[in-house]
Each structure stands twice: as C-alpha cells, then as structure tokens.
Amino acid sequence: MNKTYELLKDFYLRFQEHEVPALGAQLTYYLILAFFPFLIFLLTLLSYTPIAGEEALNDLSRILPADAYKVVIEVLRQTLSSSRQTLLSLGAIFTIWASSNGINAVIHGINKAYNERETRPFWKVRGMAVIFTIGLAIVIILAFVLLVWGKLLGQTLITYLGYNEFFMKSWQLYRFLLPVGVMLVVFMFFYRFAPNKKIRFRETIPGAVFSSLGWVVTSWAFSFYVNQFANFTRTYGSIGGIIVLLLWLYLSSMVILIGGEINATLSFFKKSRD
Numbered sequence: 001m002n003k004t005y006e007l008l009k010d011f012y013l014r015f016q017e018h019e020v021p022a023l024g025a026q027l028t029y030y031l032i033l034a035f036f037p038f039l040i041f042l043l044t045l046l047s048y049t050p051i052a053g054e055e056a057l058n059d060l061s062r063i064l065p066a067d068a069y070k071v072v073i074e075v076l077r078q079t080l081s082s083s084r085q086t087l088l089s090l091g092a093i094f095t096i097w098a099s100s101n102g103i104n105a106v107i108h109g110i111n112k113a114y115n116e117r118e119t120r121p122f123w124k125v126r127g128m129a130v131i132f133t134i135g136l137a138i139v140i141i142l143a144f145v146l147l148v149w150g151k152l153l154g155q156t157l158i159t160y161l162g163y164n165e166f167f168m169k170s171w172q173l174y175r176f177l178l179p180v181g182v183m184l185v186v187f188m189f190f191y192r193f194a195p196n197k198k199i200r201f202r203e204t205i206p207g208a209v210f211s212s213l214g215w216v217v218t219s220w221a222f223s224f225y226v227n228q229f230a231n232f233t234r235t236y237g238s239i240g241g242i243i244v245l246l247l248w249l250y251l252s253s254m255v256i257l258i259g260g261e262i263n264a265t266l267s268f269f270k271k272s273r274d
Contacts, residue, residue: 011265018112020257027105027253028246034102035249038133039072068226068248071241100129103136109257110194113264118196132190139182184212191263204263211259218251 111118187208192199226244
C-alpha cells in the first residue's frame with residue numbers, strides 16, 4: 001500500500017513538474033495544424049483502395065462530436081472539391097511533412113517525461129516522425145477495413161469454413177477490438193523509439209495500454225457529453241465546432257502525454273528501488 005502511494009505521489013509530482021496540461025495545450029496547437037493535412041493524406045491513400053472516402057468520413061463521426069465532425073467535413077470537402085486528385089497525390093509529400101509536425105511535437109513531450117534533451121540528428125527525428133505518421137495512416141486504413149467489411153468477412157468465413165453462429169457473434173466483438181489491439185502495438189513502438197533514451201518494449205506496455213484504452217474511452221465519453229449535454233454553438237457561435245475539435249485534440253494530447261509520463265514514472269521508480 002505504501003509502495004502504491006509513493007508511486008502515485010511520484011507520478012503527481014512529475015505531472016506538475018513537467019506541466020503536462022500546458023504541454024498538452026502546446027501539442028494541441030501543432031496537432032490542429034497537422035490534423036487536416038493528415039486527413040487529406042489519408043483520403044489520398046484511400047483513393048488507391050476499394051474503401052470510399054465517404055465511408056471513411058462517416059466512420060469518423062463515431063469518435064468526433066457532431067459539431068467538430070461538421071467542421072472537419074466542410075473543410076475537407078472544400079479542399080477536395082477545389083483540388084484535382086493528381087495535385088492531391090503530388091502534394092502527398094507536403095501533407096506527410098506537415099502532419100508529421102504533430103508527431104514531432106509528441107516526441108518532444110515524451111522526451112520531457114524522461115528528462116531527456118534531444119541530441120539526435122534532425123533528419124533522424126524528422127524521419128521517425130514521418131514513419132510514425134505513415135504507420136498511423138496504415139493503422140487507420142486497417143481499422144476502416146475491419147469496420148466497413150468486417151461483417152462481410154465474418155459471413156464469408158462462416159460460408160466457406162463452416163464456422164457457426166457463435167463465431168459470428170464473437171467476430172462482431174473481435175473486429176472492434178482488433179483496431180484497439182493494433183493501436184496498442186503502435187503506441188508500444190512509439191513509446192519505445194520516441195524518447196532519446198534506450199527503453200525495453202516491456203517497459204512501454206503500461207503507458208501503451210493506458211493510451212489505447214484511454215483514447216477510445218475519452219473520445220467516446222467526450223463525444224457523448226458534447227452531443228447530449230453541451231451546446232458550444234450557442235456559446236461560441238459559428239466557431240463552436242472548431243472549439244469542440246480543439247478540446248478533443250487537447251484531450252487526445254493529454255492521454256498520449258500521460259501515457260509517456262506513466263512509463264517514465266515507473267522506470268524512475270524502479271531504478272530508485274534497485
């Protein structure tokens with residue numbers, strides 16, 4: 001019990017010392033600048049797959065509050081309608097670079113959690129940010145595949161492999177859990193390579209679990225709250241949707257940063273006990 005108290009106290013002190021809420025606000029600034037370039041890049045990738053862009057945008061409404069979703073849809077449709085697909089494809093390099101700024105800011109936040117200064121070459125850090133950006137896009141596409149065609153795939157397995165109805169009911173659960181599992185693996189890799197510090201994969205598990213489940217639960221809870229109880233449009237007028245989007249990105253930033261702080265706290269706490 002005393003050990004748990006000391007661990008929680010250490011985490012709280014580090015949370016305050018590193019000014020995680022303020023760092024989350026800074027990260028939100030970079031994420032809002034990277035958010036739309038990343039979605040444009042994602043939709044460009046989707047154009048080379050059987051998944052329709054409209055289906056992907058509709059799935060986005062499951063995690064975004066209605067006001068924020070309307071803002072995102074309006075901006076994307078204006079951008080996509082005013083640009084030729086060829087130009088969007090040629091601009092993929094720019095969108096990757098712009099959207100990687102968000103990942104680059106997260107790397108800075110994770111380094112702060114470990115009290116590490118960035119000494120790696122610029123090209124290495126930026127290259128890592130680009131790789132994680134592309135990896136995140138691939139993970140989202142896989143999630144869309146499971147969400148859009150998951151039921152059809154389950155029915156095909158029943159037809160050709162003779163699985164029963166119990167498998168079909170279980171598959172409905174698995175196809176929603178699999179994206180969370182993939183997200184867990186991505187966070188493990190991110191927390192392993194983002195800090196300017198050698199970390200073992202097993203040390204990244206607590207923060208990765210928290211970030212994966214925390215992001216899903218926080219996004220759902222915030223979306224439910226905004227859609228059912230809050231009316232930001234009445235308070236902020238036409239920019240209500242933008243305010244909601246900023247709040248959602250801020251909460252997402254906090255979840256990722258807290259995941260890094262959890263791993264760092266456990267690492268330092270273990271060393272202090274050795």
